[in-house]
Amino acid sequence: MGQNKNQQGQTWSISEAERVYGVSSWGGGYFKIGDNGHIHVIPEPSTPDVKIDFKAVIDEIRQEGIEFPVVIRFHDVLRAQVVNINETFRKVIDSANYQGVYRGVYPIKVNQMREVVEEIVDAGAPYDFGLEAGSKPELLAVLAYNTNPEALTILNGYKDEEFMRLALLGRRLGRKVVVVIEKFSELVSLVDLSKRLGIEPIVGLRAKMQVKSMGRWQGSSGSRAKFGLTIAEIIKAARYLESHDMHDALKLLHFHIGSQLPDIRAIKDAVNESAMIYAELIHMGFALEYVDVGGGLGIDYDGSKSTNDSSRNYTLDEYVADVVYGLREVCDLENVPHPNIVTESGRAITAHHSCVITEVVGEIAPDGAEIDTTPKDDDHTLLKNLYELHQCIEQQQNYQEVYNDATQWKEQASEAFKLRVISLEELGKIETLYWQIMRKVQAYYRLVDFVPAELQSLDFSLSSQYLCNFSIFQSAVDSWAIDQILPVVPLTGMDKPPTKDCSLVDITCDSDGKIDKFIVDHEMSDVLPMYDIPKDEPLYLGMFLTGAYQDVMGDMHNLFGRLNEVHIFSYDDDPEDFYIEEVVKGSNVDKVLSVMQYHPDAMARDVKKLIDRQVAEGNIKPREGVKWTDFYEQCLSGYTYLSTNK
């Protein structure tokens, strides 16, 4: 174990790597660090012997000539999550002797990819698991894919008449399509349309909840919520149906108090509040059959099991128990039937199943270049000062003073340069000396217990930035938009101690395209312990838990577009325990340009004409002209990200 020590000289082992990167804490049982220091995927945590080594996946992707960055989907993980939530509800409903059934739906806005939706519908079929849509395009997809007559189709969001008409088409097709009323005028339009078409709708009412939720979406509850009906509006809506002889159409009560709910208390309170409204509506004579508790089931992105915005202080079992027992308690007290339970969990079902693999393509170090600092007689005093400090730093007693002096002289040097007092070359030397001094100051403070406050940021200032071949705006938009923590880890090499601390930057021309919030050793850190970039092969990083929202909300910043996708199934008989079932090509340059109204074919013709003219004028040889023409066309049809294998 001699060489297996980290920067601080501690010994290193896989359990150390686990402590630093917290893979088991956020991995939901699907990911762990194997004994060989590679990340392993366990597609079905109940059979831990079937495991897929990320290194084998990367090797196969390279063999197939698929360019990085790639999105990897583990279909087994997606299926396991669907089974997981359904089986947990079954188990708790059984042991609570609860009289209703569980009929979950998957809200497709969380990840609308057809393959994802198909897999969820297929895995959920034995449980009559349904789908939820919140817009017309989503509804059109759901009508075509949710064909099980027993499964629910829940329609949320604001609706026009066409939307309602599509819902009634679903009723004509024999489906349990529930139109959830978000505002009173929608009910008027639905009642009118269903009378004209002679089709009985199924109506749900979304309640504005009084409970204050927590987390980033706390605005989804309270009287300023964007969606839902107040108590007075719920009563008015119920009476309106009654007055139109559509008393029996009211079947469902819905609430959704926000996504990624960090605190179980908000869920308990909301379940209680909704159960009371449900019971009252039953007392008023409406035969409601379902209570829909919405989404919000959280994911422990940071692995802290806390009420941090990127975490949650409960497990799936506890969540389900609170929903089932919470409803039962109120219903038994009020002497009303136990309603069937609907959830709209999206994040919890899809987050784990996909991740992004990117390559580190470069390092940006603060002291990346050094120039010769041999002193000259006519050097400026500032340069002389720094040179002296550098010479005798070993004899210094007071490193804080060294830091202060060096920093002050460097600032003065920048000013002096602007006033033409020192030359560019002198400024370069000062920079070189400054960072050499800072490295020594850092080495000193690593050995002592007390580090003065101003020096605590020294580690960050001296850390490198690793340049990664991806766009945060495409692949991790919540990390940029709402400071969501997404776990990022090296995929191999974790049997050795990390060699340096780094933050990450992407390849967009945007200073915001960076990640400098990580959970390291259970604490927030602005740098991630990393490995040197090997000379002979790329260094691969995995960004995990991107299956919910990140996969589909990305934008076209810098025209990078969608990533190549690799869909993986586990297969016990295979030596590597997996096979690639499908490859979905990411965006090509001509595709992203077309989206922005360019005409790539015409562009290729125009550039060819320009090259031909240079050939005609004798500035380019004909053979070279053909090469340039081919090269331009080849780039137009190529991948938008950096090519690293050419």
Ligand SMILES: *Cc1c(COP(=O)(O)O)cnc(C)c1O
């Ligand atoms: C977004 C949304 C969901 C999904 O929420 P998750 O937190 O991802 O489970 C469910 N219901 C409604 C009404 C939503 O708007």
